[in-house]
Amino acid sequence: MGNLGFPRAYQTxxxxxxxxxxxxxxxxxxxxxxxxxxxxxxxxVALGRGGIKxxxxxxxxxxxxxxxxxxxxxxxxxxHPRPRTHLPIRSIGPTDAWSEDPTDRHYNQAVTRxxxxxGDRLTRxxxxxxxxxxxxxxxxxxxxxxxxxxFLHLAREKFSPTAGCVGLTRGAMLRLLARIGPRTKxxxx
Numbered sequence: 054m055g056n057l058g059f060p061r062a063y064q065t066x067x068x069x070x071x072x073x074x075x076x077x078x079x080x081x082x083x084x085x086x087x088x089x090x091x092x093x094x095x096x097x098v099a100l101g102r103g104g105i106k107x108x109x110x111x112x113x114x115x116x117x118x119x120x121x122x123x124x125x126x127x128x129x130x131x132x133h134p135r136p137r138t139h140l141p142i143r144s145i146g147p148t149d150a151w152s153e154d155p156t157d158r159h160y161n162q163a164v165t166r167x168x169x170x171x172g173d174r175l176t177r178x179x180x181x182x183x184x185x186x187x188x189x190x191x192x193x194x195x196x197x198x199x200x201x202x203x204f205l206h207l208a209r210e211k212f213s214p215t216a217g218c219v220g221l222t223r224g225a226m227l228r229l230l231a232r233i234g235p236r237t238k239x240x241x242x
Contacts, residue, residue: 071139071234077116077219077241079105085214089221091229099212099220105242109190109200109217111155116217117190117203118242123233124192127175127185136184136227139234145182149175151202161191161201173202181207184226188239205229205239 072092077100079087084104089096103115123140130144150172152159166172175182186205200217208220219241221229233239 071237072232073236074238074240075229075233077239086212089219089225089229091232094225094228094232096221096225096229097212098225099208099215101217102214103217107242109203111153111198111200113200114214114216116215116219116241117200119190119240121188121190121239121241123205123235123237123239124187124189126230127182127187129176129183132180132183136230138230140186140230141235145175145185147176151175153201155197155201160197161195163187179209180223181209181220183207183223184230186230186233 075089075091077087077089077098079100085100085102087098087100089098101114101116103113105118106113106115107118109115109117125141125143126136126138127143127145127149128136135142148165148167150164150166152162152164153173154160164172166174175185184207188203188205190203191199191201204218206218206220207223207226212220
């Protein structure tokens, strides 16, 4: 009778498909460190210095509680080869920044900044932003003061707290990137 489904060339093995969801939660007794569960992988992460909070606001240092989606991957092409991912991808250039000013009409959006201008620079001397997964926290609608620049990015040494993002090791980030896509739910809390 034969195969009535798709030809083998168009079948994607389950291990190569994006995950439906990942979960991030704080470790017991350590609100600034936690775990990211992605399929069979449980990865250590750094969280915001304010822990996970449902009522996030600009500058509180907390990681927002909620369900989000990844928007795109930003990466330092000058430092790393293009990673494998299902996400849209954009290389980071020297003028790329993020608006964290609640009075700016581009608040919580990628912006272009000349040297010396304000904004969270995506090109950093350290390696925290070598890979950034932009998530849709405070985007629809964008509310001034409700938090900006909440990303999944690389962790500092010893998983020290972030300013509200989720930090992973480089190896964990690369494993995660291979398994998430634009429809993957990111459940924090």
